[in-house]
Amino acid sequence: MPYTLAKMLLWIVLAVGLGIITGWLLRNVTARRQIARARSQRGDNGEVERLRGRITTLESTIAERDRRIADLESDVAPPADADPEPAPETAGDVLIGAPADPETEQAEAVLGTPVTIDDLKVIVGIGPTVEELCHGIGIRTWADLASTEVSLLQTMLNDAGARSKTNDPTMWPHQAELLAARDWASFAALRDELTAPSDASTS
Template identity: 30%
Template sequence: MTDVTMQDGCARKCWITAAVFGLIVALFALGGGKGFFAAIVLALITAGLLGSLFTWLSCAAVPQLSERSPMSSLAPAVEGEVPTMPDTVTAEPATLMTSQEVPPVEDLPEPAPAAAAAPEPAPAPKEEIPAKPETVAPAATEEEEAQPEALASPRGGEADNLKEIKGVGPKLESLLHELGIYHFDQIAGWSASEVAWMDQNLKGFRGRVSRDDWIGQAKTLAAGGETEFSKRVEEGDVY
């Protein structure tokens, strides 16, 4: 009997057994109140699963190991026999040198002369930074502000009525007295720098000296003359 015939018989037995189990499941299903169609489906499923399982477990072909080659086929080594190594061929030095002959020193090429070193570039001339001209402080001129010469007290103990100068009221007259100015000729002799100083230092009355022409009025009054404003002051029309 061949292996194929044995496998067919095994598979047939497995499926018959599975069918019996399926029939038993169908009977239990009918007894349990299941319908006929449901019992048939359960029987087929049970028979199919169990048939496949039994066939795989019982009828699968078992692979056979290949026969090992007998040890007798191998040629045994003769005891005590030592394998001989091939004789080493010694090459003559002359034969080995024929393939790679060293050329004589005279035949070697001369080394190429080294390239002449490039001259270093000349350093760029440094830009000269022009020196800044020294700042010379301007010399003092006569036009600079200068405080007019002051008197400690009026000459002869009596001061001129500075209110006769248009623009000089009682308050400004008191301020002029504090600065040592008591007479017309003092004001008439002021230079431009002294006028500038007075214009800047009369608190509350800056610029009054130039604006009201104190110099011109003071010169007239210092010479004994009168102005329209001084007449009004003497008549009591002002202040």
């Protein structure tokens, strides 16, 4: 009996001791967590304050920039009562007083007529109607025409109808080649040859 009682007392003492140790450990862990949470909150508060300071600095910088821009705009803006600049005068599609194109001036001097670069109507045998036909198949410049086969041009004319079939496109690519190369003198000679009246045949 005394042995059993002593054994029970020993178990009770062990249980109480274990409970005390467990409670101490739990309180220690809880305290550490609270300390860590408090430190984290203090760190977050410091970061927030730092960001607020940067925002304030940026806002003042932006305000200063806007003020400088406004000052510059006021310096370059014309007075409210200033007379507007007159619009340049035009003659048709050409600005009066605009610098002339040296290429067109040279072409006009050699050919004796005003010339617009890549105007297909400059070529002997091409008028407004045929020019529109050429544009319809993608031929818009002298260089385009110079690289086009005569057979394709003839097909274009045949498809356009009987009136266009009478045109002879044989020399069109060669004329366009001279124009694209800005060989005005050679083109003028060829043009004069093509437009010269043919001698009446005698029998």
